[in-house]
Amino acid sequence: GIQVEQSPPDLILQEGANSTLRCNFSDSVNNLQWFHQNPWGQLINLFYIPSGTKQNGRLSATTVATERYSLLYISSSQTTDSGVYFCGTAAGNKLTFGGGTRVLVKP
Amino acid sequence: KAGVTQTPRYLIKTRGQQVTLSCSPISGHRSVSWYQQTPGQGLQFLFEYFSETQRNKGNFPGRFSGRQFSNSRSEMNVSTLELGDSALYLCASSPDRGYEQYFGPGTRLTVT
DSSP states (O other), X not given: OOXXXXXXXXXXXXXTOOXXXXXXXXXXXXXXXXXXXXXXXXXXXXXXXXXXXXXXXXXXXEEEGGGTEEEEEEOSOOGGGOEEEEEEEEETTEEEEOOOEEEEEEO | OOOOEEEOSEEEEXXXXXXXXXXXXXXXXOXXXXXXXXXXXXXXXXXXXXXXXXXXXXXXOTTEEEEXXXXXXXXXXXXXXXXXXXXXXXXXXXXXXXXXXXXXXXEEEEEO
């Protein structure tokens, strides 16, 4: 099956800093999503981005499907950005997730 | 549109008991998938239902089962609970394959 790896596993940022999270996947995919898991456990949709680039406020994402990776950019980080970020790729509707990147933004 | 809802939100059960979790998808979504999240194994796919039929299944023992009703609501059942079944159970809905999936708030199950 598809393997998904995320890096770095942990990230500590000072408020206002920029960062890049990476998601590598082992096979070509036609579906990639980024999520932010809130403190109560719910996965909040950030991007549905099988290819190309999208932006939503201070967040943006780029997927290069031919090279099997996706990047999530956080600019001008805020304390509310803290949490765990997951990427997931789907075969059929089965999402395979990476191990997540735990982000801590310090004030 | 209302989001995906899951009930109950928290549950404490004893080893050997069984449990039923419920998921109501976003209106119009016919696919419901279930995932288990544990600190050791991360997020793992349990199964997917579409139009009342199981369409895909993950690598979990037969104690884990599910079903989907004609209104697309889904339930999952875990029989003969083990301590290792303690986890956050998440369900996700989408219109069909190839669409963005949306997750519910989860049910946190503790087995003692």
